[in-house]
Amino acid sequence: MRVVxxxxxxxxxxxxxxxxxxxxxxxxxxxxxxxRLVPALVEHRPDVAVVDVRLPPTFTDEGLKAAIxxxxxxxxxxxxxxxxxxxxxxxxxxxxxGGGAVGYLLKDRVSNVADFLDSxxxxxxxxxxxxxxxxxxxxxxxxxxxxxSRLTPRESEVLGLMAEGRSNAAIAxxxxxxxxxxxxxxxxIFAKLDLxxxxxxxxxxxxxxxxxxxx
Amino acid sequence: xxxxxxxxxxxxxxxxxxxxxxxxFLAVLAELGIAFxxxxxxxxxxxxxxxxxxLLLVFVPCVRWFANCHRTLFGAISGTEIxxxxxxxxxxxxxxxxxxxxxxxxxxxDIAWLLANAVVGFVLTLVSAVLFFTTAFxxxxxxxxxxxxxxxFDEPFGGLITLNFWQSFGMVPLGxxxxxxxxxxxxxLLKADAVLGRSLLGPTESAKLAIRxxxxxxxxxxxxDTQAAELRRIERDLHDGAQARLAALSMNLGxxxxxxxxxxxxxxxxxxxxxxxxxxxLSELRDLVRGIHPPxxxxxxxxxxxxxxALTCPFKVDVTIELPGRPPAPVxxxxxxxxxxxxxxxxxxxxxxxxxxxxxxxxxRLHILxxxxxxxxxxxxxxxxxHGIERRxxxxxxxxxxxxxxxxxTTVIMELPCESSSLKITPSSxxx
Numbered sequence: 001m002r003v004v005x006x007x008x009x010x011x012x013x014x015x016x017x018x019x020x021x022x023x024x025x026x027x028x029x030x031x032x033x034x035x036r037l038v039p040a041l042v043e044h045r046p047d048v049a050v051v052d053v054r055l056p057p058t059f060t061d062e063g064l065k066a067a068i069x070x071x072x073x074x075x076x077x078x079x080x081x082x083x084x085x086x087x088x089x090x091x092x093x094x095x096x097x098g099g100g101a102v103g104y105l106l107k108d109r110v111s112n113v114a115d116f117l118d119s120x121x122x123x124x125x126x127x128x129x130x131x132x133x134x135x136x137x138x139x140x141x142x143x144x145x146x147x148x149s150r151l152t153p154r155e156s157e158v159l160g161l162m163a164e165g166r167s168n169a170a171i172a173x174x175x176x177x178x179x180x181x182x183x184x185x186x187x188x189i190f191a192k193l194d195l196x197x198x199x200x201x202x203x204x205x206x207x208x209x210x211x212x213x214x215x
Numbered sequence: 216x217x218x219x220x221x222x223x224x225x226x227x228x229x230x231x232x233x234x235x236x237x238x239x240f241l242a243v244l245a246e247l248g249i250a251f252x253x254x255x256x257x258x259x260x261x262x263x264x265x266x267x268x269x270l271l272l273v274f275v276p277c278v279r280w281f282a283n284c285h286r287t288l289f290g291a292i293s294g295t296e297i298x299x300x301x302x303x304x305x306x307x308x309x310x311x312x313x314x315x316x317x318x319x320x321x322x323x324x325d326i327a328w329l330l331a332n333a334v335v336g337f338v339l340t341l342v343s344a345v346l347f348f349t350t351a352f353x354x355x356x357x358x359x360x361x362x363x364x365x366x367x368f369d370e371p372f373g374g375l376i377t378l379n380f381w382q383s384f385g386m387v388p389l390g391x392x393x394x395x396x397x398x399x400x401x402x403x404l405l406k407a408d409a410v411l412g413r414s415l416l417g418p419t420e421s422a423k424l425a426i427r428x429x430x431x432x433x434x435x436x437x438x439x440d441t442q443a444a445e446l447r448r449i450e451r452d453l454h455d456g457a458q459a460r461l462a463a464l465s466m467n468l469g470x471x472x473x474x475x476x477x478x479x480x481x482x483x484x485x486x487x488x489x490x491x492x493x494x495x496x497l498s499e500l501r502d503l504v505r506g507i508h509p510p511x512x513x514x515x516x517x518x519x520x521x522x523x524x525a526l527t528c529p530f531k532v533d534v535t536i537e538l539p540g541r542p543p544a545p546v547x548x549x550x551x552x553x554x555x556x557x558x559x560x561x562x563x564x565x566x567x568x569x570x571x572x573x574x575x576x577x578x579x580r581l582h583i584l585x586x587x588x589x590x591x592x593x594x595x596x597x598x599x600x601x602h603g604i605e606r607r608x609x610x611x612x613x614x615x616x617x618x619x620x621x622x623x624x625t626t627v628i629m630e631l632p633c634e635s636s637s638l639k640i641t642p643s644s645x646x647x
Contacts, residue, residue: 085505089522111490140529
């Protein structure tokens with residue numbers, strides 16, 4: 001799988017390259033600044049890009065803006081955005097336009113290698129990878145929401161994992177239950193939130209995220 | 216909603232019919248003031264023989280109290296408050312107090328006012344009152360003549376003429392004349408008295424500066440205190456948090472290194488532990504950074520940061536921001552934390568279901584309004600959230616006003632000076 005990396009810290013950049021190459025990814029370019037990023041993405045059209053939010057020259061949200069710009073030029077270009085902190089505002093901006101193939105994770109998540117690689121592969125495959133912190137904030141915001149308060153604790157847990165972008169199989173593995181049980185929970189959730197049921201993982205995630213952030 | 220400055224000509228706070236009585240009251244007080252004047256004038260030379268000191272210790276506070284009552288009254292008459300111009304003694308002690316008091320121009324201006332008030336003020340207020348009472352008197356004159364025995368009211372102008380009941384109706388037009396005069400000048404005379412009072416009781420230019428210096432040094436001391444406390448908090452957080460975790464992390468790594476060939480399973484467990492403590496350290500550092508200067512504020516400015524803040528509230532928050540540019544970083548940060556604190560207050564206390572934030576820039580000030588539809592009854596209490604905001608804003612000469620009747624809604628109005636020239640016009644941070 002071909003990857004483009006954007007990270008200005010040499011140590012972290014080398015670490016990411018080493019990590020990804022050790023797991024059968026091919027890093028086609030690693031850039032260390034914002035202006036170079038969009039051309040690199042458009043030129044290589046990688047299977048997935050891993051982008052740091054804060055890049056030179058402004059050290060603000062260059063990476064995010066470049067990601068959004070690149071996706072405007074190459075629709076549905078899979079991009080996983082990494083950041084030292086997460087903001088719902090940014091998550092929302094990344095998700096605008098829909099379509100999936102985006103991820104937004106805290107940098108710390110890289111340390112859990114298996115989970116991180118799973119997220120990269122998910123994004124490359126057109127899925128979504130939202131940081132548990134973003135989802136946690138979204139859920140906390142919706143505690144006063146009536147339909148959400150009707151969910152059982154287990155269902156809330158499933159909702160959270162689903163919103164992160166995980167498949168039924170992954171949710172089942174994380175909660176140590178059968179896939180069938182998860183699918184029963186998701187059906188209940190969709191019924192309680194009055195969302196159209198969907199077997200397609202990606203469309204399901206979008207429906208849930210839209211529901212949560214529209215409040 | 217538009218924000219208007221206070222009108223320059225503030226209205227009189229007393230209704231017209233109350234004014235004659237206020238004027239009469241002031242006239243009486245003006246004459247009582249003579250007593251204070253005399254007592255002070257007598258006491259000052261007596262300082263030479265020490266007796267004056269205890270006398271002044273009693274009289275000066277009396278005069279100040281008397282003058283303060285008048286400041287309040289005059290403030291209500293002219294519609295704008297008269298600040299108290301007195302200097303505070305820099306150190307405690309009777310002699311220090313005496314010295315400050317005797318060198319304070321306000322002390323002497325009070326005494327000058329007592330005299331001016333007893334002469335000019337007395338005339339002004341008395342005329343204002345008398346015009347009204349004359350009106351009343353002549354309007355009921357025939358009645359008075361009718362019900363009183365001969366010789367009491369029927370010989371006006373010092374007995375120059377004698378009137379019977381019917382003739383006395385001829386005097387009623389005088390009442391109308393007096394009424395016209397009173398209506399035309401009664402309030403103005405009272406206001407003139409207030410102007411006289413303000414000119415002597417109000418602070419002089421240098422006293423105004425002294426008051427300003429006092430305010431500034433107080434707010435500066437508070438700012439320094441707050442900052443020192445903040446630094447201590449950061450130091451403690453780093454010391455107990457990230458630093459301790461990094462130390463544990465490097466210890467774990469060292470042990471794992473040593474154990475990796477002997478006991479790989481144990482080494483792996485140590486490595487897992489190390490990774491966890493690194494994660495925790497990172498998350499603590501993240502929280503700390505957010506408290507010092509939220510990254511989203513640096514990225515997106517006040518508008519983006521406040522919108523991000525609104526997104527994390529458990530209720531709907533309408534955000535309207537109209538700024539021609541980005542305020543200087545310190546102002547931006549103060550405004551952000553003020554809004555954050557106000558929202559936190561709403562979440563904690565108000566039981567609101569919606570809130571709104573409005574930020575505009577007008578007449579060289581940043582106006583920040585945060586409102587909610589909650590239970591109301593919010594007040595600025597020492598140690599409370601609103602007090603914290605007030606202190607934060609004070610450092611920038613900003614102000615905080617709370618309108619929060621019991622039952623709601625609550626509006627917190629914050630203002631921060633911010634010159635238009637200091638607004639940075641940045642390329643729009645527009646995103647897809």
